[in-house]
Amino acid sequence: MARKSKNNDFKKYLKFILPIVILILLVVLFFSYPSNNSSSSTTNSSKDGSEKFSFSLFGNNDNSCKYNDGENCLNTQSKCICKGEQICSPDRSKSDNLGCYTPFCGDGYIDDGETSGTCCIDAGCSGSLICDANLNQCVKPQCPFDCCVNDAQYQDKFCLQYYSCNSLRNSCEPDDSDNDAFPDYLEIQTGTDRFNPDTDGDSVLDGYDNHPLFNYLPRIYNFDWRYGKEWLIFTKKFEFDLTLSEDIVTSYEKMPKINLISRDDSQLKEVAQIMNNLADAEGYNDADKLMMVIAFSRSFNYDYTKLNFNKPLPDWANFPMETIIKKEGLCADSAVMAVALLKEMGYDTKYLVGPCYEPDTGSWHAIVGIPFVEGITLDGSERYLTYNGKKYYYLDATSRDYSGNIFYSTTSKNDFGTTYCPANNFVVSDD
Ligand SMILES: [Ca+2]
Ligand SMILES: [Ca+2]
Ligand SMILES: [Ca+2]
Ligand SMILES: [Ca+2]
Incomplete structure (x- = not known):
């Protein structure tokens, strides 16, 4: 009986304890489920790596x-x-x-292993270098100008064909291979030779030649003037012809007004040869030869249109041949012409300039300085300046409108005398 009773007790015990155990298990199960995850997902890790679900008994x-x-x-x-x-x-x-x-190059953060060499997009570059984002490389900055060739600071930028970089201005400038004032690209367009400064051989550089491909038909220029030993009393008429191409004549107006006196001019050489021949034919001494040329210069008209150009001389004066062809000019034009022509004839002449005062304040006068030569007679009133130990006598080459004594003297006030343009203020202005 007792055994039966014991067996019944165990069954009663199971009936009582089992629901409690099951209840406890259910409670444990319930609380082990994460409270923030109400979904029914059974994945145990999301893409962000967090544990979404864990089960623990x-x-x-x-x-x-x-x-x-x-x-x-x-x-x-x-x-x-x-x-x-x-x-x-x-x-x-x-x-x-x-x-x-997860770091990557280009995310704006400098992470381990990212340097200017491996990832300049994030790490940047040193010095003046900048990061080329496409290449992810440190490079020199792009040249900000027309051109930068071999510039340490910038990437090289080159000029188009027939242009070269002026490194001082960082600008592309046209090439002129033969230095004839005619750029290569224009020579190619025009058909002239970009390696020959005078394609048609007419002595005019291509850049100043109205017809650079052919020698334009020449024109004859006639000159005549008078000179005599007894000035204004007995005179001899001189004349000569000069054959010049129109391209030569127009070229003087195109060329920059530099080296007016020192420029090598084959036409002026020809005039000098004519002058020497004319004087030699008369058996003139040096003094008469000089005066004959000065008389030639003084036969030109005074160019009143240039009278108000009160600029330092002679940068605005004409070329010697320009004055000869025009047969007119100011004192600067005549003096430049006479000095250059006499130099070509073998005389050591100087171009002299000096200021003039009342009534024309601010104006200048230009004259010729000549050394003493055979045949000159001095009366003590003549003026001169000493330059490099040598005396240069004043000679006014300006037009016949100012005729008078050829020599510049203390008494020749009608001839730009000392009151007007003080002789002591003249200086040598070679060019
Ligand atoms: Ca050229
Ligand atoms: Ca040329
Ligand atoms: Ca030419
Ligand atoms: Ca020509």
């Missing part, structure tokens, strides 16, 4: 990263663990919930 849930509660890879390293190439950097805007981040 014993209800121990501390192994998952509670990022909603502020846990991250930095402050809870044991649970919030970054994976693979991720780094822990909760401050970055694109970090995941755990504060993990």
Whole structure:
């Protein structure tokens, strides 16, 4: 009886205890399910790497990263663990919930291994170099000008064909291979030779030649004037013809007004030869030869249109041949012409300039300085200046409108005398 009773007690005990055990298990199950995950997902890790679901029979849930509660890879390293190439950097805007981040070149952060050499997009460049984002390379900055060739600071930028870089101005300027004032690209367009400064051989550089491909039909220029030993009493008429191409005549107006006296001019050489021949035919001494040329110069008209050009001389004066062809000019034109022509004839002449005062304040006068030569008679009133130990006598080559004594003297006030343009103020102005 007792055994039966014992068996019944156990059954009663099971009936009582089993529901309690099952109830406890259900309660444990319920609390082991994460409260923030109400979905029925059974995946145990999301793409951000966090543990979404864990099952523990014993209800121990501390192994998952509670990022909603502020846990991250930095402050809870044991649970919030970054994976693979991720780094822990909760401050970055694109970090995941755990504060993990996968760095890449170009993300704006300098990470381990990123230098100017490996990732200049993030790490930047040293010195004046800049990062080329397409190449991810440090390069010199692009030249900001027309051109920068072999410039240490900038990437080289070259000029188009037939242009070269002026390194002082960083600008592309046209090539002129033969230095004839005619750029290569224009020579190619025109058909002239870019390696021959005078394609048609008419003595006019291509750049100043109205017809650079052919010698334009020449024209005859006639000159006549008078000179005599007894000045204004007995005179001899001289004359000569000069054959000049129109291209030569127009070239003087195109050329820059530099080296007016020193420029090598084959036409002026021809005139000098004519003058020497004319004087030699008369058996003239040096003094008469000089005066014959001065008389030639003084036969020209005074160019009143240039009268108001009160500029320093002679940068605005004409070329000697220009004055000869026009047969007119100011004192500067006549003096430049006479000095250059007499030099070609073998005389050591100087171009002299000096200021003139009342009533024409600010104006200048230009005259010729000549050395003493055979046949000159001096009366003591003549003026001269000493230059390099040599006396140069004043000679006024300006037009017949100012006729008078040829020599510039203290008494020749009608001839730009000392009151008007003080003789002591003349200086040598060679060009
Ligand atoms: Ca040229
Ligand atoms: Ca040429
Ligand atoms: Ca020519
Ligand atoms: Ca020509």
